[in-house]
Amino acid sequence: MIMEEQLKGLQRALGEVKSIEKPKIISVASGKGGVGKTNVAINLGIIFSKMGKKVLVLDGDLGLGNVNVVLGIIPKYNLYHVMKGGVSLKDAIVKVGDLGMDIVAAGSGFTQLAELDDVERRKFLEEIKSLSDYDIIIIDTSAGIGRNVISFVLASHETIIITTPEPTAITDAYGIIKAISAESLKLSSNVKLIVNRVKNPSEGIKIADRISTVAGQFLGVKIESIGFIPEDPSVEFAVKRQQPFVISFPNSQVTLHLKHIAQRLENMKVKDEDKGLTRFFKVFFGG
Ligand SMILES: Nc1ncnc2c1ncn2[C@@H]1O[C@H](COP(=O)(O)OP(=O)(O)OP(=O)(O)O)[C@@H](O)[C@H]1O
Numbered sequence: 001m002i003m004e005e006q007l008k009g010l011q012r013a014l015g016e017v018k019s020i021e022k023p024k025i026i027s028v029a030s031g032k033g034g035v036g037k038t039n040v041a042i043n044l045g046i047i048f049s050k051m052g053k054k055v056l057v058l059d060g061d062l063g064l065g066n067v068n069v070v071l072g073i074i075p076k077y078n079l080y081h082v083m084k085g086g087v088s089l090k091d092a093i094v095k096v097g098d099l100g101m102d103i104v105a106a107g108s109g110f111t112q113l114a115e116l117d118d119v120e121r122r123k124f125l126e127e128i129k130s131l132s133d134y135d136i137i138i139i140d141t142s143a144g145i146g147r148n149v150i151s152f153v154l155a156s157h158e159t160i161i162i163t164t165p166e167p168t169a170i171t172d173a174y175g176i177i178k179a180i181s182a183e184s185l186k187l188s189s190n191v192k193l194i195v196n197r198v199k200n201p202s203e204g205i206k207i208a209d210r211i212s213t214v215a216g217q218f219l220g221v222k223i224e225s226i227g228f229i230p231e232d233p234s235v236e237f238a239v240k241r242q243q244p245f246v247i248s249f250p251n252s253q254v255t256l257h258l259k260h261i262a263q264r265l266e267n268m269k270v271k272d273e274d275k276g277l278t279r280f281f282k283v284f285f286g287g
């Protein structure tokens with residue numbers, strides 16, 4: 001139940017952010033782990049920033065975050081320090097100068113946002129306001145259907161579910177779509193699908209079709225495919241070098257496919273009532 005005091009705070013916050021058009025919040029999620037979320041989140045962020053957008057990649061994998069590891073960065077502060085240690089979100093933002101985007105790393109030993117008490121929640125709300133400078137915030141979530149993930153997904157304007165062609169990844173992708181659709185009766189979510197590590201285009205198309213057909217038939221939700229990404233050794237090379245593949249391998253197939261995906265996301269419009277940080281506030285602080 002939402003307390004009267006909280007409701008007033010929420011209304012004040014909504015009043016303050018109503019006119020803000022920015023940012024567009026995109027979460028990247030998956031049922032199964034290790035399917036490519038972090039690589040998609042980071043590389044998509046770089047592509048958007050090269051398109052002239054001001055981008056923040058927020059590591060929402062609060063227990064096992066590794067956005068900074070893939071980038072070879074050791075940040076001084078992370079979200080754990082923000083939530084529990086009196087550090088401001090601005091101080092936890094790391095400017096990845098040569099990539100032209102910012103990141104906030106996740107902490108370890110930090111389980112559920114739901115465990116935050118009222119004071120911490122309010123503090124986070126204050127901190128989040130400082131993010132309205134960004135055009136795009138990409139949230140890299142943890143695998144599975146934990147409470148954090150569902151909250152991030154519902155708070156986002158677009159959610160990208162990633163799967164690979166493996167049957168276990170497909171089943172788990174369906175599982176997270178089911179979990180989201182059960183929750184989003186309250187708040188409709190735009191769920192998009194990327195099939196990663198495909199051997200050829202027809203494999204990608206077939207899997208995307210199968211998932212969206214089943215989701216449509218059994219859950220009544222529309223899952224739109226926004227493209228596939230081929231299996232490509234460049235990804236692993238880049239991870240080992242701790243440099244994003246769009247930088248190390250700008251002409252690779254993975255980079256080209258992700259650029260098409262970025263373009264499609266860029267063309268998608270956000271509903272007026274959900275613009276900027278409004279949706280985020282509704283989900284996290286609306287009860
Ligand atoms: N398109 C691809 N081609 C080849 N290998 C890939 C591709 N995408 C991802 N990988 C491999 O999968 C590994 C895991 O990717 P990544 O860390 O982005 O997944 P994740 O979904 O974020 O994992 P976790 O659930 O653990 O957070 C990469 O280090 C890379 O070796």
Ligand SMILES: [Mg+2]
Pocket residue numbers: 037038039061066140
């Ligand atoms: Mg990851």
